Amino acid sequence: MPKFLLSLIFICMTSLLWSQESQQEKLEERKAQIQKEIRENEKLLQSVKKKEKSAVNVVIVQSTKIKLKEKLISTTEKQTKLLSNDMYINQVQINKLKKELVELKEDYAEMIVKSYKSRSSESRAMFLLSSENFLQAYKRAQYMKQYTSYRKMQGEEIKTKSNKLTDFNQKLNVQKTAKQKLIAENEKERLSLEIEKREQLKLVSVLKKDKNKISVEIKKRQQEYRTIDRQINKLIREAIAAANRKAALEKAKANPSAPVSRAAVSSSKIELTPEAKIVADNFRANRGRLPYPVEKGYVSLGYGNQTHPLFNTITVHNSGVEITTDKGASARAVFGGEVTSVIVLSPVNKAVMVQHGDYFTVYQNLSSVNVSKGDKVSIKQSLGKVRTNGETGKTIIKFLILQNTTYNNPEGWLSPR
Numbered sequence: 001m002p003k004f005l006l007s008l009i010f011i012c013m014t015s016l017l018w019s020q021e022s023q024q025e026k027l028e029e030r031k032a033q034i035q036k037e038i039r040e041n042e043k044l045l046q047s048v049k050k051k052e053k054s055a056v057n058v059v060i061v062q063s064t065k066i067k068l069k070e071k072l073i074s075t076t077e078k079q080t081k082l083l084s085n086d087m088y089i090n091q092v093q094i095n096k097l098k099k100e101l102v103e104l105k106e107d108y109a110e111m112i113v114k115s116y117k118s119r120s121s122e123s124r125a126m127f128l129l130s131s132e133n134f135l136q137a138y139k140r141a142q143y144m145k146q147y148t149s150y151r152k153m154q155g156e157e158i159k160t161k162s163n164k165l166t167d168f169n170q171k172l173n174v175q176k177t178a179k180q181k182l183i184a185e186n187e188k189e190r191l192s193l194e195i196e197k198r199e200q201l202k203l204v205s206v207l208k209k210d211k212n213k214i215s216v217e218i219k220k221r222q223q224e225y226r227t228i229d230r231q232i233n234k235l236i237r238e239a240i241a242a243a244n245r246k247a248a249l250e251k252a253k254a255n256p257s258a259p260v261s262r263a264a265v266s267s268s269k270i271e272l273t274p275e276a277k278i279v280a281d282n283f284r285a286n287r288g289r290l291p292y293p294v295e296k297g298y299v300s301l302g303y304g305n306q307t308h309p310l311f312n313t314i315t316v317h318n319s320g321v322e323i324t325t326d327k328g329a330s331a332r333a334v335f336g337g338e339v340t341s342v343i344v345l346s347p348v349n350k351a352v353m354v355q356h357g358d359y360f361t362v363y364q365n366l367s368s369v370n371v372s373k374g375d376k377v378s379i380k381q382s383l384g385k386v387r388t389n390g391e392t393g394k395t396i397i398k399f400l401i402l403q404n405t406t407y408n409n410p411e412g413w414l415s416p417r
Helices: 003-051 056-117 121-129 134-254 274-285
Strands: 298-301 304-307 315-318 321-325 330-332 337-346 349-356 359-369 382-386 395-403 406-408
Touching: 003 056, 056 134, 056 298, 134 315, 134 337, 134 349, 134 359, 274 349, 274 359, 337 359, 349 382, 382 395
Parallel strands: none
Antiparallel strands: 298 321, 304 315, 321 395, 330 382, 337 349, 349 359, 359 382, 359 395, 395 406
């Protein structure tokens, strides 16, 4: 095979190897994050088991843990597959280096034999003196010099490739050990997952006896959520109308001769000023990169309609995401904006609404608030403390994102963890 083709294959394989190493690093980071979430969830589960009067929340927390373990197993399987690909590429490179070394050593050995046969200074002198003219003698002298240099270069190349071969063999051995470790970890997690699922099935079978009672509780809670959503919608519409009135007033001041519009002020869509448009565009540009509304935590209940973890026939709706965090955690703004409302939902449940152009972020289930209406807030600025439920021991923030009055799935906006 032509040398340039071999070099091209080597370059392609090296690039692929670097790409896979980068993917492996990302998977390792993701795996570490999932393991951290599992540890946090385990602490929460133990706390809930001690404090919870009903087993329903125990099952819900356990369901989250099971999903996290399934994600961990999936991530480890991806790591194992990537590692297998890396090992295959390394083995190909090892085979290529071995073949090249054999050819180099054979060529080098042949050169050594020829050098040995013409080793005497008399032979070299005769080779020069037998030249027909000075130019030929000069060329022969140059040839002898190049031949010696080439022999030295081949010796160095053999040494370099031998070192490379040693490095690749060592790397392959490390990868084999890492692969065995990953397989063992995965097997351990699978066994742990089976235990978790069996434990959950036992709890579910007990709870299903009280299905009617639990269904009533779930419906009651859903009704409370809908009442809160209506309250938030009302406040958002008021904020939109206020922003539109303010924009109309500023427009009238800037152009007093223009006829005054008698049209009703919209409460469903903000008419963006140039400044507000910049804020909205910046917010939109950060989709998928916004920080979590708490420093630590994981999504324990997703967005939208979803089947209840206990009863397949019951559907629960969530207008945002619920993020379980540590006790005493602070809620923080995910982007710079203006506080448009501080809402008292109940004596122990407060919420903060922040406007970002025609986008709104809402932070619910706060025990205390340290901002006021009209305050300008910056990214990651503390808005208040997240409430810890006295009965369950859980600390959960409910986080919403809306564009005007349209709800968005916050998970699509937050940066991956």
